Amino acid sequence: MQWANFLAKEAATNGLSLEQTAAFARYFKTENLGKNEAKLASELKVDIAAFRKWIGEVYDKFAQNYPELAISNSRNKLQKLQAFLSAKYNSELDILKPLAAMKLLKTLVVRERLQQKAWFARRICKFLGYLPLALELVGRYLDKIPDLSLETLLKRLEKKRVEHEPVVNANSLISYEYGVAEAFELNWEQLDENAQSFGCLLSLCALADIPLSVETIEDDQKQQLNKKAIDDLLELHLLQQKSKGIYRLNPLIRQLFQMKLDQSSEADEAKTKFAAMMLEVAKLIPQQPNPEDILNLTPHIPHIAEVATNLSQYLGDENLITLFTKLAWFYQSQGLYQQAETWLQQCVELTQNRLGLEHADVATSLSNLALLYESTGRYSEAEPLLEQALELRKRLLGEENTDVATNLSYLALIYESTGRYSEAEPLYQQALELWKRLVGEEHPNVATSLNNLAALYCYTRRYSEAEPLLKQALKLRKRLLGEEHIDVGTSLNNLAQLYESTGRYSEAEPLYQQALELSKRLLGNNHPDVAISLNNLAALYRYRGRYRKAKPLFEQALKICERTLGISHPTTMTVRTNYTSFLREVYN
Structure with a gap:
């Protein structure tokens, strides 16, 4: 090629x-x-x-x-x-020299079989374009049919080329693929219907490692069928095994399987089935995946992305938003905001085009994109999206709805982040009261609303109003979510900041330490939330004159922010300003 x-x-x-x-x-x-x-x-x-x-x-x-x-x-x-x-x-594409091609064929076929018909063997190598993949396919085919002569094999290959040529021309395949295509056709005919269907299904996967675990299939008969299909594909070199449970399709084999699928009457059914399978995997992605989640989910991400990019029309309307949002969560949780933004932008465009502008899922997709912008400091881009989403939700769902309550809090956060506290407070209060009416006092979203309103009071130095709300939120979160939850870490950080702001440093320090260790356990060491916890604890050490403890924490925080958020992100600039101020204080 x-x-x-x-x-x-x-x-x-x-x-x-x-x-x-x-x-x-x-x-x-x-x-x-x-x-x-x-x-x-x-x-x-x-x-x-x-x-x-x-x-x-x-x-x-x-x-x-x-x-x-x-x-x-x-x-x-x-x-x-x-x-x-x-x-x-x-x-x-590793095209071999003629002698090297013959040598490879000899490793695949019984030597005596080639020596008897050496001339035909050389013609077969030439016919296949000296391509290792084509030679490997032919070698497996010959091994499957021990009594087949090389002369008959060559005739079959030539016949397949004649049959295949119109298809090649119609699909604009280039000449080097000819040898692989004919060899594939012969091996395809050796597969039973189950293996053929399985190969076509695998061709819908992305060009990446394919995780397959038949042991997890509960239906014994289906498990055996899938295992046999995998074995048959491996035997004919139509699938390669990289390691236990990890397989890969050669790009050319994948393309040829896809052509077979598109020519069959089962194409739509197979694509719908594959899209549904990847949707179920995507649903396993939590909003804040921890390092173990990321490790386990990473092999599946290219295939989920393949559905989002090329097969989204095979998802039901009710599931459309889920796939894109879950992909965004996977990347956003690692600080890979540009990749997350791409998926969320596609989600907005797709939901609008497919569902129409007046649909609740359009509001959700707008809100999700806005929250990403908020997390990366792009408040002017986030605000109109949230306002649009809020109006849409009120119009479609009515004022008394949980999505409206959530949207009020998000918009209040934007106002708060841009210093518009008098605009943020009534929205936070509306959201809190709405949550209480809709879900009762004992609910994680009530805790979140309490925490949000308390944080605003802290920003405006209304500490006596903030403290009982923060304590109530922390107690509620521990009771409802358990000790090992990221929202508990947020509450610990916020209460610690209040103690620090009111000069109660000995009470603040253990809370900051707990929040830092919790965020590391849940998010890994290279996450912006970890950087924020490091910065907070470093700032406390600085104010207490414990400079040797503060310096490495500031440095770690800045390094994480620059690596995950970029050098111009507001959080990065805040941490950098804190560190610079600290250095001036220590060394001047």
Whole structure:
């Protein structure tokens, strides 16, 4: 396969737009690798800002399908993508020398069988384009039919080429795939209907490792059928096993299985089934996944993303928002806000187009995107989305609704974050009273509303009003959610801040320490909430003159913020300001 053709295939596979494809192909074209961005942009007749935007979007789309690309700083993204593409290209297509091809075939087929018909063996290698994948497929086919002569095999391959040629032309497949296509056709015929259907179902997975665990299937008969299908596919080299429970489809095999599926009457049924399977996995993603959750869910993310990108039409309207929101939670929890934003923006667009502008799920998708903007300090972008969502919910659901109560709190948070305390307070109070009326006093959302209103009182130095609310919220959360919950950590931090603000440092310190350890256990060491806890404890040590304890905590907090939020995020700037002020105080 030529490099340009490979890039075109990758662009199509990853759903790049026309503009993104043009920038992608231009940037990674072999003869352009030494050129600067300005030159490449001029060749496309666009300004450099648009070119950089397209290239950034290209990386994000690849990162959605390949989680290993998502963890990368901005300075080495394109180098990392170049290395990834090069490795993928080389793994897909290793054309052998004729002698090397014969040598490979000899390892796959009984030597005597080849020696008797060496001339036919050489013709078969040539026919297959000296491609290792095609040779491997043919070797497995011969092993399956021990009495088949090489002459008959060659005739079957030639016949398949004649049959396959119109399909190849119709699908714009390039010439190097011919050998693989014919070998695939022969092996396909060796599969029973169950294995054929299973292979087609797997082809709907993303081009990534596929986690398969038949042991978790409760139906014994279905478990045996799936196990046999996997064994049959492995035997014919139509599926590769990387490790226990982890498999992979070669990109070309995946494409050929997809063609088989699209030609069958079962295509819609299979795609609906696969979309439903990935939806069930997506539902396992919590809003705040801990490190163990992330580790367990990571192998499934490319396949969930594949459904969101290419098969969302096979999800029911009632499930549409769930898939995108869960993907966003997965990335947002790790501080990968750009990836999360992409999914939430797609969710807004898709729900509006599919459900219409007057739908409750549209309000939810607007609210989810707004909350991401709020968490990254983009308040001016968040506010109109929340106002739009609130009006939509009131209109569709009425004033007395839990979604309205939630929306009131979110909008109040924006007002609070932008210093508009007099606008925030009545919204927090409305939300608290509404929650009490709707769900009663003993509910986690009542605790959250208490905490929110108390935090506002703290910002406005109304500590005597804030303290009983914070204590009530903490007690309620522990009782309803248990000690090991992130909301308990938030309450601990807020109560500690109140104690610190009122000079009760000995009471504040153990609460800050508890909140820090809890956030580390639940979120891992590299999360913005951990940075906030570190900053809070460092600030307390600073005010008490314990500088040796404060300095490493400030440094850790700043490093985490810069890595996860970026250098210009409000939280990063606050932590940096605190650290700079601390250094001036200590060393001047």
